[in-house]
Amino acid sequence: MELTTVEKALKIVLENSKNLPTETVSLTNSVGRVLKENIVADRDFPPFNRVSMDGIAIDIQTFINGQRTFKIEGIQPAGSPQITLLNTENCVEVMTGAMLPKNTNAVIPYEKVEINNGVAKIVIKELKHFQNIHKKGLDRKENDVLISENTIISSAEIGVMATVGKSEVKVAKNPKVLIISTGNELVDVNEMPKEHQIRRSNVYTLLMQLQTLGITAETTHINDDKSVLKQKIETFLEIYDVLLFSGAVSKGKFDFIPEVLADLGVKKLFHKVQQRPGKPFWFGKKIVDNKKSTVIFAFPGNPVSTFVSCLKYFIPWYTKSLGLKSTPKSAILSEDFTFKPQLTYFLQVKLVEKEGKLIAVPIAGKGSGDLANLVDCDGFLELPYNKTNFTKGEVYPLITFRK
Amino acid sequence: MELTTVEKALKIVLENSKNLPTETVSLTNSVGRVLKENIVADRDFPPFNRVSMDGIAIDIQTFINGQRTFKIEGIQPAGSPQITLLNTENCVEVMTGAMLPKNTNAVIPYEKVEINNGVAKIVIKELKHFQNIHKKGLDRKENDVLISENTIISSAEIGVMATVGKSEVKVAKNPKVLIISTGNELVDVNEMPKEHQIRRSNVYTLLMQLQTLGITAETTHINDDKSVLKQKIETFLEIYDVLLFSGAVSKGKFDFIPEVLADLGVKKLFHKVQQRPGKPFWFGKKIVDNKKSTVIFAFPGNPVSTFVSCLKYFIPWYTKSLGLKSTPKSAILSEDFTFKPQLTYFLQVKLVEKEGKLIAVPIAGKGSGDLANLVDCDGFLELPYNKTNFTKGEVYPLITFRK
Secondary structure (H helix, E strand, O other), rough: OOOOOHHHHHHHHHHHHOOOOOEEEEEHHHHOOEEEOOOOOOOEEEEOOOEOOOOEEHHHHHHEEEEEEEEEEEEEEOOOOOOOOOOOOOOOEEEOOOEEEOOOOOOOOOOOEEOOOOOOEOOOOOOOOOEEEEOOOEEEEEOOEOOOOEOOOOOOHHHHHHHHHOOEEEEEOOEEEEEEEEEEOOOOOOOOOOOEEEEOOOOHHHHHHHHHHHHEEEEEEEOOHHHHHHHHHHHHHHHHHEEEEEEEEEEOOOHHHHHHHOOOEEEEEEEOEEEEOOOEEEEEEEEEEOOOEEEEEEEOOOOOHHHHHHHHHHHHHHHHHOOOOOOOOOEEEEEOOOOOOEEEEEEEEEEEOOEEEEEEEEOOOOOOOHHHHHHHOOEEEEEEOOOEOOOOOOHHHHHHHHO | OOOHHHHHHHHHOOOOOOOEEEEEHHHHHHHOOOOOEEEEEEOOEEEEOOOHHHHHHHOHHHHHHOOOOOEEEEEEOOOOOOOOOOOOOEEEEEEOOEEEEEEEEEEEEHHHHHEOOOOOEEEEOOOOOOOOOHHHHHHOOOOOEEEEOOOOOOOHHHHHHHHHHOOEEEEEEOOEEEEEEEEOEEOOOOOOOOOOOEEOHHHHHHHHHHHHOOOOOOEEOOOOOOHHHHHHHHHHHHHEEEEEOOOOOOOOOOOOOHHHHHHHEEEEEEEEEOOOOOOOOEEEEEOOOOOOOOEEEEEEEHHHHHHHHHHHHHHHHHHHHOOOOOOEEEEOOOOOOEEEOEEEEEEEEEEEEEEEEEEEEHHHHHOOHHHHHHHHHHHEEEEEOOEEEOOOOOEEEEEOOOO
16 A cells, blocks of 8 residues: 655645634633734733832933932822822932823932932932833833734733733634544553553553643543444544544554444545554544534554654644644754665654754664653654665754653 | 842752652643652563564464465454464464464564465565564563653653553642732732723733643732731741742832841842842742741742743742753854843843754843733843843853743
8 A cells, every 4th residue: 555655644634624613711721722812902001101210200301400409299109190290390209110200201210319308319410311211102002912813822921911901811722632542452551451461551642742732632442343443433423523543553453443434434534654653544534514524543553653643743733723833843963873764764862952952862762662762752853754864963853742 | 239140049049949749649640740759660561572563473483494375373463362373384363462472483464475265475585583573571671660750741751651550650749839919009900900000910920930830829919018018928938838929129118028028037048130130039038947948039020020030040949849950941142132231131032943953033122011022032042241242143041931
């Protein structure tokens, strides 16, 4: 069977991205989510001429006229209504964050004045108009767009949204995802496997990869029984937006997934990709009705195959479905490396940051089954299939799985 | 008052890190946490000679002797007890993940055999001993340490822990943190501020910076009233491990925090740092009793000051308290930049990744009050105080706030 190139496989996956709906969440539950509305300034930023140093405020004309001592007429704390300097030969004590008092236009910090008996003496020789005043509307004007739709919300956006009173925000709603393991050899984490059995691990790595993205997925297990698989998957196709399978997509006698999916009217979009690990990857879609379709990623059962395929295909699918552009990463190969098969190779690497450069150091794994090796890695360098010798210093696309 | 250098301030903060206790959490709640036990292989990895391709298993000696056709004697699925090849001139069909049948030592994939009427014919000329067999214990031996204490748990570690049956894991327990805003000018997010008021935003940025780290903090607000501050902070010192203040640490008439903390027996470790923004930053510690101390980070009230100071000081404090080493980041300045004051300058930058290099592009902000500018940034480049001209291509330490 012809292999699909990694490039083409990714293209097909992205062509089948969704247009995720929106939902409203509270401000403090919105970090990491994708904003689905523009955030607009509800008034000027700052909303008033804002004192930015503790000190005194004066009318600068008196200073220009030669006056250096100013009687303190009053005090303007932050959080108090604006007061007025009544006699422009006097001054007002002002605090950071306060409104600038009426009839004043310069703030001199405490460090530059001497105060005795209610009189402030300015001890510097030059002042500027509006010094130490954060002018109304300087940062942003009322109705300016402060944050655009399709921004990933970080703590910075939270601060801006709090300032404009967005206690609830519209964000992209996550897809409903089910992760399904297959294989009679699998027992659960808290069970003791017999000699020929192993514990389920792929559903947990997938679950946690999705959790890291902010998606709360569900998991289930089905043994290698064609009729049970068919009956259960039929229901899952109705309920979920995405099914992630691990296992049963290769040539084995009990690899029923492609056949069962075909029987259930799921359209195969490709099967087998020109890559290592993860060659038997199967991808398809079921149009349930006008409004609903379900996308199926059926990853091979080997732990590293499933792990890297989810990063390489599901995450870009999800990113596009959120309305975001992918920002490709790359890293610099630290040493010569040879890989002969005509397959795109996902090389396990440790990342080292040095002088603003990202260096990828190959960590020898022992094949697609060697999950334990990933513990020493930070990501995968994607080495193209049409090359055999990869040279120190060359730059290749990078896929990471640590924050 | 003498300013503390950024370097010395950070040193003092780190000297006052805690030794966080541990707690046990379920596997699926452990991502992002710091592991506080070694994870050990409960058996060999793989636990048996594991078939790694679907195909047939034979005794290779027969092939060496010239035999090419093999009667299929049985089938060995994944998840079934090991069977035995009874007649070594026959073969067994084997599935990926299965135990290798007794008396066999090579697996030939279906692609390299033709099967007719229950007889498999091998169509390749060379075989290797133990080909397509993932040998017992090849990856790791029983009792090998698979993951060391003090590893940050990612989806990769989850897979390994699932495999060895760790449904619960020991991790570092997060400190109990309270975030306190002060300032009479502040109203809450869902309130409509009067002309001289603004909404609270710093508690939310801090809360979300901590949430991104996995810390669930609490927040409160106290107005600028010395006796109320004193009474409330006294209680907080008993309850929390860390207090994060925002505001009231400068020279204003209502900047009561340093005085109130001194009254409550909190030892000032430094006040005012040679940096912009965030110069008025105050840091101290209260020894409550033998077992308990509380660390106080009192950040200036300006939004960007609080924002960058939490990243620069609290996060390394937390990292060290978790038992981790900080991994310093750096980036390459994209254009010449001048900053005259003798202060370490936290320059707001957008990051661009190019050919494995991380480029930092300065984004002009409008001072420490301009929170909205951060929306266009990814981090801060830390420019040293003892330099004025910063040249394109130079590398400086980087602090980031997006994932």
